[in-house]
Amino acid sequence: MTENFKSGFVTIVGRPNVGKSTLMNHLIGQKIAITSNKPQTTRNRIQTVLTDEKRGQIIFLDTPGIHKAKNKLGEYMVNVAERTLNDVDVILFLVEPTDYIGAGEQHIIEKLKAVKTPVILVINKEDTLADKTEMLRYIDTYRKACDFAEIVPASALRGQNTDVIVDLIFKYLPYGPCFYDAETITDQPERQIVSEMIREKALHALNEEIPHGIAVTIERMRPRRDKPITDIDATIVCERDSHKGIIIGKNGGMLKKIGSNARYEIERLLGQKVNLKLWVKVKKDWRDSDYLIKNFGYRDED
Numbered sequence: 001m002t003e004n005f006k007s008g009f010v011t012i013v014g015r016p017n018v019g020k021s022t023l024m025n026h027l028i029g030q031k032i033a034i035t036s037n038k039p040q041t042t043r044n045r046i047q048t049v050l051t052d053e054k055r056g057q058i059i060f061l062d063t064p065g066i067h068k069a070k071n072k073l074g075e076y077m078v079n080v081a082e083r084t085l086n087d088v089d090v091i092l093f094l095v096e097p098t099d100y101i102g103a104g105e106q107h108i109i110e111k112l113k114a115v116k117t118p119v120i121l122v123i124n125k126e127d128t129l130a131d132k133t134e135m136l137r138y139i140d141t142y143r144k145a146c147d148f149a150e151i152v153p154a155s156a157l158r159g160q161n162t163d164v165i166v167d168l169i170f171k172y173l174p175y176g177p178c179f180y181d182a183e184t185i186t187d188q189p190e191r192q193i194v195s196e197m198i199r200e201k202a203l204h205a206l207n208e209e210i211p212h213g214i215a216v217t218i219e220r221m222r223p224r225r226d227k228p229i230t231d232i233d234a235t236i237v238c239e240r241d242s243h244k245g246i247i248i249g250k251n252g253g254m255l256k257k258i259g260s261n262a263r264y265e266i267e268r269l270l271g272q273k274v275n276l277k278l279w280v281k282v283k284k285d286w287r288d289s290d291y292l293i294k295n296f297g298y299r300d301e302d
């Protein structure tokens with residue numbers, strides 16, 4: 001009964017680290033976007049598709065966290081996120097469970113007030129509250145701050161209340177045919193998912209300011225003809241010579257750890273053995289070079 005189908009685009013926005021990518025992965029039931037406990041993990045818009053045989057299709061846009069940009073890469077990221085607000089049918093705005101609305105949230109709220117699109121506020125990380133009744137206070141604080149279409153407490157990590165989020169999205173989506181076939185999960189090319197998986201393992205293994213200055217490029221990705229093995233050569237780009245030393249680690253230990261963690265996940269993604277070779281290269285202050293950030297894949301798609 002396709003005439004009852006709904007379909008449309010839903011952007012997921014919020015400050016860095018609030019759980020946007022975790023939520024999107026959970027909703028589509030597959031890990032497409034990388035996640036970490038470091039802010040500014042997501043750098044590009046990542047589109048995924050949820051097809052519900054009875055109700056229709058939701059196309060999610062996971063976006064970089066909206067923050068005060070300190071370099072050109074940051075400006076690009078914020079621009080990617082804010083631009084989606086005008087192009088979608090529903091906005092999911094994720095926040096941390098607090099009753100203090102900070103300058104960062106307030107900035108996003110002002111942007112949301114300027115668009116007509118319905119906004120569903122998700123107060124995420126509900127599982128971190130010792131006293132669940134505190135949530136009522138947070139809901140009240142946010143209710144006063146903006147005219148949200150809906151407010152839902154949830155835990156993206158534990159999958160609490162995430163089915164309610166999907167129900168509410170369908171409530172606001174327009175009627176219409178599906179944009180993609182039911183098998184489509186994402187528009188991300190495999191090569192890009194692979195480079196993101198390597199970046200994620202680097203983010204998890206490294207500390208301080210180093211993770212923010214990392215980019216990963218795939219030099220070669222080729223399945224062998226005679227064996228079910230894919231050979232991948234990739235380069236981790238960092239900003240300083242001292243960072244390069246840390247990424248390689250004592251006797252190459254750090255790079256080995258990043259490589260074997262990444263290989264494990266890439267093998268699961270590709271469904272076959274992977275021979276992964278990693279290199280480390282320094283490109284001084286690449287995050288402030290228009291040329292280099294484009295070169296590393298941070299460019300406008302449209």
Ligand SMILES: Nc1nc2c(ncn2[C@@H]2O[C@H](COP(=O)(O)OP(=O)(O)OP(=O)(O)O)[C@@H](O)[C@H]2O)c(=O)[nH]1
Nearest residue numbers: 016017018019020021022036040041042065156157
């Ligand atoms: N306890 C708890 N942790 C969560 C929840 N959702 C996400 N996290 C954690 O929060 C951290 C950030 O999650 P991400 O999904 O990478 O956050 P993001 O909003 O996509 O971050 P950026 O891409 O940097 O903007 C990770 O360590 C997640 O495991 C949740 O519901 N509960």
Ligand SMILES: [Mg+2]
Nearest residue numbers: 020021041042
């Ligand atoms: Mg993210």
